[in-house]
Amino acid sequence: MTENEIAREIVDAAYKVHTTLGPGLLESVYEAVMYYELQKRGLFVLKQQPIPVVYEDVKLEEGFRADLIIEGKVIVELKSVETIHPVHKKQLLTYLRLTNNKLGLLINFGALLIKDGISRVVNNL
Template identity: 80%
Template sequence: MTENEIAKEIVDAAYKVHTHLGPGLFESVYEAVLAYELERRGLRVVRQQPIPVIYESVKLEEGFRADLIVENKVIIELKSLEKLAPVHKKQLLTYLRLTNKRLGLLINFGEVLIKDGITRLVNGL
């Protein structure tokens, strides 16, 4: 599957989860349920994947943790906030750059309408 095909499944699954659960729960709840829904659709999902950071030739084993990585191609950063800040997009773009992944989705389950809570970010796609 291409990144775009995977993203389509992710957006559809996020819509289903948000419709069923609504806004306002903890991010960890949405992470678990979204991972379950994506796995049900036959996609490989890794939760809380540690990603090392290399700084001046030193490998720091736990630079950050990606909320979800789908099919080893798409990073999903989950939030459950009333309003996203600009730093949230920058965070995901940095994750994409450090992992050499081309597509990320920032999904804010705190929005009343999930369509307003999904931001697509690319790194050379």
Template identity: 75%
Template structure:
């Protein structure tokens, strides 16, 4: 599957999780359930994967942690907040650049309607 096909499955799974659980839980609950749902759909999911930051000759082994990495192609950053702010999108774009991945999804389970809480962030896709 390519990045867009994977993203379509992630969005569909997010709708199911949000419809079942509703808004307002901790991000960790959504992370666990969404990872489970994606694995049920035969996708490979890594949770809280530490990724390095390389700056010149300096390597920080744990520069950041991605909430979910799906099929080694899409980063999913989860939030459960009243409102997503611009720094959340910038954070995801930085994760994409540092990992050389092309597509990320910022998913806010705090929105009443999950369709309003999903943002695609691309890095040269």
């Protein structure tokens, strides 16, 4: 599957989860349900995957944790907040650069309409 095909499945899953549960729950709830929904669709999903960060000669085995990595190609950063701030997109772009992935989705389950809560972030795509 290409990054865009995977993204379509993720967006569809997010829509289903959001319309079923509604906005305003804890991020951890949406993470668990998205993990379940994406696996149910036959996708390989890693949850809270530690990602190393290398700086000069220093390697941090766990520089950050990616909320979800789907098929090893798309990183999903989940939020459940009233407003997405520019730093959230910058954070995801940094994750993409550090993992050499090309596509990330920032999904805010706090949005009233899920279509308003999904942002694509690309790294040389």
